[in-house]
Amino acid sequence: QVQLQESGPGLVKPSETLSLTCTVSxxxxxxxxWSWVRQPPxxxxxxxxxxxxxxxxxxxxxxxxxxxISIDTSKNQFSLKLTSVTAADTAVYYCARGGSKQWLVDYWxxxxxxxxxx
Amino acid sequence: QSVLTQPPSASxxxxxxxxxxxxxxxxxxxxxxxxxxxxxxxxxxxLLIYRNDQRPSGVPxxxxxxxxxxxxxxxxxxxxxxxxxxxxxxxxxxxxxxPVVFGGGTKLTVL
Numbered sequence: 001q002v003q004l005q006e007s008g009p010g011l012v013k014p015s016e017t018l019s020l021t022c023t024v025s026x027x028x029x030x031x032x033x034w035s036w037v038r039q040p041p042x043x044x045x046x047x048x049x050x051x052x053x054x055x056x057x058x059x060x061x062x063x064x065x066x067x068x069i070s071i072d073t074s075k076n077q078f079s080l081k082l083t084s085v086t087a088a089d090t091a092v093y094y095c096a097r098g099g100s101k102q103w104l105v106d107y108w109x110x111x112x113x114x115x116x117x118x
Numbered sequence: 119q120s121v122l123t124q125p126p127s128a129s130x131x132x133x134x135x136x137x138x139x140x141x142x143x144x145x146x147x148x149x150x151x152x153x154x155x156x157x158x159x160x161x162x163x164x165l166l167i168y169r170n171d172q173r174p175s176g177v178p179x180x181x182x183x184x185x186x187x188x189x190x191x192x193x194x195x196x197x198x199x200x201x202x203x204x205x206x207x208x209x210x211x212x213x214x215x216x217p218v219v220f221g222g223g224t225k226l227t228v229l
Contacts, residue, residue: 035218045220046220104151104168
């Protein structure tokens with residue numbers, strides 16, 4: 001059974017960079033795409049982007065200029081960096097397995113709340 | 119404004135059958151698979167239906183999915199109190215809106 005766990009700061013200041021890491025257990029990260037999805041408080045799901053271990057990426061066009069997703073196969077982890085954050089980026093951030101035309105998301109992490117505030 | 123359109127709410131009584139619709143376009147539902155997710159209060163989403171009508175292991179057969187043209191539906195039969203949750207549809211989108219788009223979510227209330 002694949003398990004995913006997000007980690008990172010729960011509070012980020014405006015204009016700074018949000019950084020999160022997802023640790024994958026129970027399966028190799030060298031298969032499937034791996035995604036980040038976020039959910040602002042009380043709102044719906046928004047897909048951020050996905051990456052394959054080969055380096056292929058897919059990003060939400062509305063966030064693309066501020067997002068970088070990377071993978072560390074040696075640690076079975078993948079990461080999210082979102083630059084120049086504002087209060088609108090306050091959300092629960094989920095990491096998940098999947099994120100390609102052939103296979104959307106199946107397994108999800110428990111999520112981590114990131115608040116953008118000074 | 120979500121690319122996929124779902125009704126914001128739905129309701130039913132225990133034992134009833136309810137359906138939740140998801141409307142899209144030729145660039146998403148019309149040409150790609152539809153996925154459905156269930157999100158219980160305070161928890162992460164869970165995959166309910168994949169590739170239009172397939173159930174992952176462990177999902178009761180009370181849940182079923184279908185697709186026709188640019189629309190999809192999730193049906194829940196024999197409604198139970200524990201089905202009260204938010205439900206989201208999602209699909210790959212070949213247009214500039216994509217590549218992964220979600221519906222706005224439907225809050226299901228079991229009366």
